[in-house]
Amino acid sequence: MAVGLSGFAFGVTSAGAGLSLAQTCALSLLVFTGASQFALVGALGAGGNPAAAVAGALFLGVRNAFYGLRLSHLLRLPRAVRPFAAQWIIDETSAVAMAQPDRDSARLGFTVTGASLYTLWNLSTFLGALGAAALGDPSAWGLDAAGPAAFLALLASMLRGRQEALVAFLAVVLALACLPLLPAGVPVLVAALAAPIALTFTRREEAHR
């Protein structure tokens, strides 16, 4: 994925959600994992409970732990370097490192991808937030559609098989069914249950075969 471009979209979305330039840039510098950032500003912008907004962002960040697990085998970084490398563990750096044939090129790939994406992501966030501020009222321009479109694009890159499609479908049904009933931010957390539900469902199906 073109990170520079999605950083721009994040800057625009975050400014549209009412976050200041400093808050938007702080998120990209300190959080540096796109889906969580989009989720946080989306939930805050919709007036959601901040605790539920944070919980949603953290849930989305959990997959980075599993990238880290695979990278620790692959890169075998010295203990002292790990706290610095950790911040760069995201979808793209993991994909690049895992695609390399040996440890040296995996380390090089991880470092080069991490450094360039971190720079690009933060620069483009800054530019996006500045640009959105110049435009004024976000909903007048349709900028409130940028968030869901970005989620859809991230989702599309993860949809590979039947199980993934089932999870996405269940999650949409759960989220929309809960939206009128539960406080803002909570329906997304309920929808996360679609993952274990679909897993149980498809495992039983496999067992019957």
Next chain:
Amino acid sequence: MTVWIAIAVTALGCYAVKLLGISVPAGLLDRPLVRRTAALVPIAMLAALTAIQTFGSGQALVVDARAAGVAAAAVALLLRAPFLVVVAVAVVVTAAIRALTG
């Protein structure tokens, strides 16, 4: 102020999760079921976020210009458009429909 606290907690939490992954001994989290669940949870949440931010208005469900914008983005995705084009299509279609019906 609340927003800054939310940013700080998210930043610390997301960093902790990254550091945990690269620091824990292998085998502790590396079970097929755990790994599979961790791969599926983001899919569930992104699907839910897409639906809620497309059709949610406070606690009500509405179909408005955003729905058309996101539908246009889906078409752009099917045509393998790059990320920014997908987002731009959604924004432009939503704005155009608002301008036409406004």
